[in-house]
Amino acid sequence: AQTVTQSQPEMSVQEAETVTLSCTYDTSENNYYLFWYKQPPSRQMILVIRQEAYKQQNATENRFSVNFQKAAKSFSLKISDSQLGDTAMYFCAFMRDYGGATNKLIFGTGTLLAVQP
Amino acid sequence: SAVISQKPSRDICQRGTSLTIQCQVDSQVTMMFWYRQQPGQSLTLIATANQGSEATYESGFVIDKFPISRPNLTFSTLTVSNMSPEDSSIYLCSGRDREINGELFFGEGSRLTVL
Numbered sequence: 001a002q003t004v005t006q007s008q009p010e011m012s013v014q015e016a017e018t019v020t021l022s023c024t025y026d027t028s029e030n031n032y033y034l035f036w037y038k039q040p041p042s043r044q045m046i047l048v049i050r051q052e053a054y055k056q057q058n059a060t061e062n063r064f065s066v067n068f069q070k071a072a073k074s075f076s077l078k079i080s081d082s083q084l085g086d087t088a089m090y091f092c093a094f095m096r097d098y099g100g101a102t103n104k105l106i107f108g109t110g111t112l113l114a115v116q117p
Numbered sequence: 118s119a120v121i122s123q124k125p126s127r128d129i130c131q132r133g134t135s136l137t138i139q140c141q142v143d144s145q146v147t148m149m150f151w152y153r154q155q156p157g158q159s160l161t162l163i164a165t166a167n168q169g170s171e172a173t174y175e176s177g178f179v180i181d182k183f184p185i186s187r188p189n190l191t192f193s194t195l196t197v198s199n200m201s202p203e204d205s206s207i208y209l210c211s212g213r214d215r216e217i218n219g220e221l222f223f224g225e226g227s228r229l230t231v232l
Contacts, residue, residue: 035220042225043207043209043225043226043228044223044225044226045160045209045211045221045223045226046223047220047221047222050220091159091160103213104150104162104165105150105160105162105221106162107159107160108159109158109159110158110159
């Protein structure tokens with residue numbers, strides 16, 4: 001069975017600085033997707049960034065980028081120029097790719113990020 | 118991506134009662150997924166709901182406790198039956214966007230407190 005591990009329950013960063021959130025996963029699959037979701041206090045889960053396992057290039061979305069190390073099964077999220085609005089719980093998630101709509105997301109335990117003014 | 122409207126946003130319920138959570142999507146989605154998020158914890162998948170067929174439940178979740186309906190491609194409900202304080206959680210519905218492979222989009226969640 002697949003598992004997703006986030007070893008940092010809480011992190012803090014100063015506004016405008018850079019922070020990296022860690023995620024590791026365990027799978028024997030070769031085709032899969034990885035995601036980072038953000039859940040602010042409003043509870044709305046928001047997709048931050050996604051990575052297809054077959055792509056060697058690390059995904060980037062504005063201030064958010066990932067370091068995807070497939071052999072090491074590591075998928076860290078880097079947030080540059082942190083903003084107060086980045087304060088949220090961040091979940092790493094894994095999904096096997098069977099090419100079907102029933103593929104399920106498996107979530108890690110989350111990292112609570114606090115951006116300090 | 119699509120938008121899910123979920124209600125109720127929150128509710129306080131008495132032990133032994135049942136509550137139905139509704140999710141309305143602004144576009145057609147093939148699969149919808151129901152998650153539970155207990156206080157301070159991660160998301161756990163309850164079941165997967167396909168239109169016109171019975172939901173598929175994950176280990177530890179049963180239909181009698183969490184009946185799900187999926188009458189069409191834009192709507193689903195989850196009922197939490199015979200509630201106990203252990204059912205106090207946030208319940209989230211989600212759907213898969215046909216245009217973006219893999220990504221799930223979520224409703225805003227329903228926070229249930231059972232007294």
